[in-house]
Amino acid sequence: MESGLFLAMLVLGGLGLVFGAGLAIASKIFYVQRDKRIEMIEAVLPGANCGACGAPGCSGFAEGVTEGKYSVGGCTAGGPDVAALVAEIMGTEAEASASMVAVVQCRGGRDKAAEAAVYSGIEDCRAAILVDNGPKACEYGCLGFGTCEAACPFDAIVMSGQGLPVVNEALCTGCGECVKACPRNIMALLPKDRQVFLGCVSPDFGKSVKSVCSVGCIGCGICANPKFVEDEKIVMDGKLPVIQYEKIGNGADELKNSIEKCPSGCFVIRGKVPTKPRKETADIES
Amino acid sequence: MEIKMLLIISVSAILVSNFVLHRFLGLCPYIGVSRQLDSAVGMGMAVVFVMSIASAVTWVVYRYFLEPTPVNLLARWLHVNPPDLTFLRTIAFILIIASLVQFVEMVIQKTSPGLYRSLGIYLPLITTNCAVLGVSILNIDQDYNFLQSLTNGFMSGIGFTLALVLMAGLREKLELANVPRAMRGAPIAFIMAGCMALAFLGFAGLKIG
Numbered sequence: 001m002e003s004g005l006f007l008a009m010l011v012l013g014g015l016g017l018v019f020g021a022g023l024a025i026a027s028k029i030f031y032v033q034r035d036k037r038i039e040m041i042e043a044v045l046p047g048a049n050c051g052a053c054g055a056p057g058c059s060g061f062a063e064g065v066t067e068g069k070y071s072v073g074g075c076t077a078g079g080p081d082v083a084a085l086v087a088e089i090m091g092t093e094a095e096a097s098a099s100m101v102a103v104v105q106c107r108g109g110r111d112k113a114a115e116a117a118v119y120s121g122i123e124d125c126r127a128a129i130l131v132d133n134g135p136k137a138c139e140y141g142c143l144g145f146g147t148c149e150a151a152c153p154f155d156a157i158v159m160s161g162q163g164l165p166v167v168n169e170a171l172c173t174g175c176g177e178c179v180k181a182c183p184r185n186i187m188a189l190l191p192k193d194r195q196v197f198l199g200c201v202s203p204d205f206g207k208s209v210k211s212v213c214s215v216g217c218i219g220c221g222i223c224a225n226p227k228f229v230e231d232e233k234i235v236m237d238g239k240l241p242v243i244q245y246e247k248i249g250n251g252a253d254e255l256k257n258s259i260e261k262c263p264s265g266c267f268v269i270r271g272k273v274p275t276k277p278r279k280e281t282a283d284i285e286s
Numbered sequence: 287m288e289i290k291m292l293l294i295i296s297v298s299a300i301l302v303s304n305f306v307l308h309r310f311l312g313l314c315p316y317i318g319v320s321r322q323l324d325s326a327v328g329m330g331m332a333v334v335f336v337m338s339i340a341s342a343v344t345w346v347v348y349r350y351f352l353e354p355t356p357v358n359l360l361a362r363w364l365h366v367n368p369p370d371l372t373f374l375r376t377i378a379f380i381l382i383i384a385s386l387v388q389f390v391e392m393v394i395q396k397t398s399p400g401l402y403r404s405l406g407i408y409l410p411l412i413t414t415n416c417a418v419l420g421v422s423i424l425n426i427d428q429d430y431n432f433l434q435s436l437t438n439g440f441m442s443g444i445g446f447t448l449a450l451v452l453m454a455g456l457r458e459k460l461e462l463a464n465v466p467r468a469m470r471g472a473p474i475a476f477i478m479a480g481c482m483a484l485a486f487l488g489f490a491g492l493k494i495g
Contacts (some may be wrong), residue, residue, distance in 0.1 A: 007360060007369045011351050015378060019385035026389050031397035049411060050318060056325045057318075057411045122464050 037089055038062045044085040046077050065090065071175050073153030080154050080171075100174030100189040102157070102167050107199040107268070109162025113138050124150075129183045131228040137212035138190065140202040142186045151181035159271040169271070190270075194245060196259070199268040203239050217241070217266045223258035234258055255257035292437045295430075297492070299441035305417050305488040306449040307479075312417030316450060317475055319408070326454035330447025332408035334440060337421050339390065340383045342441025344422035345432055347382060348375060379422045384413045417446060453481065 041062035048058070053074045055061035064070040065086060072090055073083035077271045119128050119135035125147040128134045134143045144163025156171035157178060165178070165187070178187040190197055198217065206218035219239025223229065230269050233254060248254040252269050259267040301307060304315045312333070319329040350359045352375055354368040361368040391409040395402045412418055421442045425435040456478055465474050 003366060004371075007364075007366070008371055008374055011360065011371055012374055012378060012381070015347070015351075015381055019381060019389075023385055023388055023392075026392050030392040032395050049314075054321055054325075056408050059410060060408075066491050122462065124398055127462065 010159045020278070035063075035066050037066050040089045041065055041086055044078075044082060044089070045075060046082065048077060050077050062094075071153065071177055073173065073175050073177070076153070083173070099192050100176075101169050101172050101192045101270075102148075102174065102178050103188055103190045103197055103268070103270070104142070104165050104167060104186060105188055105197065105199055105201050106140075106164065106186045107215045108136075108138055108213040109160065109163050109164040110144070110217045114211075115142050116212075117123060126181075126183045127141075138163075138202060138209070138216065140184060140200075140204070141213060141216070143184065147181050147183070148178035148187050151177045153177060191250075193250040194270075195250060196243065196255060196267055196269050198241060198243065198266055200266045201240070205239060215264050215266065218264060222261050222263070223255075223267070225258075225261075228257035228261050229255060268285055287380075287432070290379065291434065295434055295438050296441040300445040300448060300490055301486070301489040304445045304449055304486050304489075306443050306446055307421065307483040308485075308490075309420065312415055312446055313479075315415065316342070316446075316453060316479065317472065319411075320450055320453040320457055323454045323458060325449065326450045327447070329408045329411070330443070330450050332412060333415075333417065333446050333450075334411050334443030336383070336387055336390070336409070336415075337418055337439040337443040337446075338416050338436060339386060339439075340379075340422055341425055341435045342377055342432070343386060344382055345376060345425055345430075345435040346377050348372075348426055349432075352378065368495040375423065376419070379419055380414065383422070384416050387413045394460060417442070449482070449486075453479065456482075 004115070004146040013034045038059070039062075042059050045058040045062060053061045053070060054078060055064050055070060055074075060074060061070055064079070065074065072087040075082045075086065078086075114137040115135050117132070117135045119131060121127055121131060123145050125134070125143040125145045128143050128145055133139060136143055142164055144159065144165075146159045146165070148165050153175065154171050154173055156168045156173070157165045158168065160166050174189055174192070176189055179185075179189055180189070184201075186201065188197075188242050200215070200217035202213075202216050202217060204216075206220060206221075209216040209218050217240055219236070221236050221241070223241050224232075224234040224236050231247060233244050234241045235244060236242070243255065252259065252267075259269070299305075305311050306313065315329055315333075320326050349355070352371040354370040354372075356368065358368040360366070380473060387409055391402075419441050425438055428434075428438075430438060453475075457475060460474060460478070469477075
């Protein structure tokens, strides 16, 4: 029996020794230079290989992040904490995006914009848009099914009661997942220090905008009028005004007059309650 | 006769005793890596690869080191009676499979970056997979010879791939379905896996003879 014990130890120890030595030698012979960040990211991931990110296991995700295939916040199981650590490891790229913030370029909630139809399919903007371009009367406005809310890895987007996404800027990391998810390009990234942007993307004529939405840009061009703003700080591109950030800097003060004159109150100043639309007056008809 | 036996083993491994849907082994990658069709195919190929190699190597080790037969190499080298070390098979097989997979991963990472990209990331996931250990132990339990073990390993891998790819295809469709909120994600996937297992139960009536 003692020889059996001895032989068992011999066999298992021998196998272990042979394989251990073999692997040690192989790791020298077949050494391949890898991106150091992959291992660092792998170390901060939960390591459960759950596959929720879509990658096959945590090492696959780590590799995908370094290649730009997955966003730094792609680890669903890890949540915001892991996302922050991964972003730190990825360094420069994350920093670049950290200086951006997501903005909602539509203000036409259910109380302001008309619906053309009742939609009762999948609660997802990308699905809703397949059915005759979505239920909203405005062809360009936010559909409000919260696809961006679901896409946000940091829980920074919440749908308001009126069916418009609201960005919590304290949580937003500027990763751009909502921009990718939105089928109507309502979500956009704005450099964090810029204060003002246009809250409408509709390039339609005033009348058709007015008929479907009370806060849409009607393209009157009053904001670009030299009477209110000098030096072409706002120029019209078709029916939409374009703010020339390089001329106004980041603040909103230089556009004060234009913002006040806008009949629909389309300019949104970040962090403030959007300006209220003024009563319609005759002198702004384009 | 041998060919017929191999055929029976193949059909049995792929359909009748499918590793995932009949033996319920390897369920972790079955749920985890079935979200996208292309990852499912990659994972399946890696499993086929590892199962084949593991079947071959574990069979050799079992036959020549652990089993008390006249061909036992220990008995020959040390001039003792062939010892019965079959109780070591589980730990020995785990050791063999894990080292083997690590080794293969290193080799293909160096020699074939293309193959590594398609298989490499899945390999570490399989090192201690129960399906791979399962196929090695089944080969021994069924008293297969070397060729039969190899066939069983390869075909079991194919069966695993079949189940995984079917599942991935279904889950891609499921992404668009209007699933009740509480059932989204893993719950509906488990229910679907159960339905698939029921469907594969139909193959149990298959008679080859």
